[in-house]
Amino acid sequence: MPQNEGHPHDGAPHPRFEEELGAVLRTTGDGFSADGRRELVEGGLRRGRRRLMRRRLAVTGGALALAAVGIGGVYGGSLLDPAGDPTATSVAGPPRPAPSEDTGGGKENRPEAGVPVRDIAAVLKAHTPAGKWQFDGLEGRGQSVTGVYDDGGGKAGVSVGLFRAGTGGEAGKDQVTCPDKALVRYDRCADGQVPNGDRIMILQGYVYSDGREETKNWRAVLLTKDGFLVDVSEYNAAAEKGAAVTRENPPFSLSQLKALVTADGWRPLLKKLGAPPQPDPGTPQRPPVPSAAAVQATLRSLLPKGAAVMSHGGGDGHGYVVVDDGRGRSLVGVDVQPSAGKSGAQLFTGAGVSTLPDGTKVKSVRQPGEKGGAGVVWWSVDTLTPQGFRVVVSAFNAGAQYEAATRDEPALTMEQLKALALSPKWHELPLN
Incomplete structure (x- = not known):
């Protein structure tokens, strides 16, 4: 695939989509400068990692996942990781608590240790069109934030996650590679490299491949050349799962998603991601498997x-x-x-x-x-x-x-x- 060009994966031309996506892939912000040390799947990103990996449609996982999410598991496990839930059928993450007003939040909704959650929300608000926001609890530190955005056209759930993907090799590349339609239902997807060396994927898909709910999931993921992932999802409902559709499409266009996922404001936050904690010596290791x-x-x-x-x-x-x-x-x-x-x-x-x-x-x-x-x-x-x-x-x-x-x-x-x-x-x- 030529550098700076999109790679459409829907099998049919969609000129407006491809023109806009071409512009997305041809332009980006400055590169990030940070030190990534471990791959995402080896770190202690537990809740954030599971949410990201279960959404990802690149299939890894155990035998019990064969029928659950296609064949073998994520567009993430690992849409399912080896210990994943064999009955999971969503390409999105688990349900989240109902959001509170963005002026505070209860301890029960606090994310895990990481970046100040209020700072993540601030960057999100600063790089999206004017509208009313509500967020989960904003106290404490974490790696992701979930909010509800309303521009007057209907409430929409929006989430952002910041993760270490690792350095060198193929670390994190599966997170910015379009999934196979044999495993994941989506309308359009494109992936490619932007001028500064980062990689990006933009996908217009659905929360559920089986169509039990028609909630759309539009997603942009940036993999920086320094080994970080910025993962943004938006929905045409107030929540990822279990909420009624409120609008025809999620609120942000492809260009707006690109502007958000490549915003310079994420760079100082990414630098604050601590090294993943060492695994507990008693934690069972994944058994060896063929490549x-x-x-x-x-x-x-x-x-x-x-x-x-x-x-x-x-x-x-x-x-x-x-x-x-x-x-x-x-x-x-x-x-x-x-x-x-x-x-x-x-x-x-x-x-x-x-x-x-x-x-x-x-x-x-x-x-x-x-x-x-x-x-x-x-x-x-x-x-x-x-x-x-x-x-x-x-x-x-x-x-x-x-x-x-x-x-x-x-x-x-x-x-x-x-x-x-x-x-x-x-x-x-x-x-x-």
Whole structure:
């Protein structure tokens, strides 16, 4: 992708969107100057991190997340992180408390240690059009602030988060990369590099991919070359979840989102972000898993002939493809957990469970899809060896779970899914 140009991801031209976004990506403020030391996912950003990561649609996570958020989990876990909630279906964060007037707030709403929350709110107000604001409690320190903005056209929830992403390499890049539409419902998205070396993503999407609520989520994320993330979301309702839609679209245009996320006012606040706390020595470490590239390559190699791969993606330990054998698109995903442990055996009970001669348990399930797509069915084969090596394979009769079915059945039969899950190739992959 040429530098300074947008990268549209919606598959169709939208001149007004692309013209405005082109201007967004061609201009930005000065670069940030700060010292980032650790990656976001390794730090102690607990609540702020979970909110950011569960919104992000770049998929990482555990086997139990297969049906929950696409295949494997964030556009964040990790839309789900390894210990994430397997029933989560939103690409946005968890519900937040109702806001109080911006003149104060209760202790129960105080953010975690970090930047003075009142300062975050002040920068937010200073770089948005005139309007009435209400905020959550503004006492104490934290890394994010949530408010309700009203310009007379309807109340709109707005949130800003400031995070360390790390330095060098690919740290934080997934946060400014448009997600695959196979996993996340959105209207338009573009990502690119701005002249000062920072990267930006702007996405016009929804809180829920399954359409249970039509709340829109327009989002801008800036990754500075110094390893910080500025993450802004706005909604066409007073709250991210559970609130009635109050206006057709969120209040800020693409240019206004760009001006907000690239504002110079964030720079002194980013410098105040302390180094992430060291993890508790007793905190369990994430078990090693195969790399994203290894999982995706192995999945593609095991597909039946005639299944053309239309798109693919995933993260460490899991991957997915959208295939088309000439009869319609079908989403297929795999999750590999080399150290699932014996505790996973409790899932292998009831109908559809068998035990192979070597002791491997196999559970085959056919059930309706769970993300709102009309006529979608979900077929899965879950396997667990006596040593605790678990592989789960799922297939759907649509290119995305939230879309209507494109065919009567998934592109792979149950026998093909079983053969794929039991392939010895998964056991040969090197672990990270």
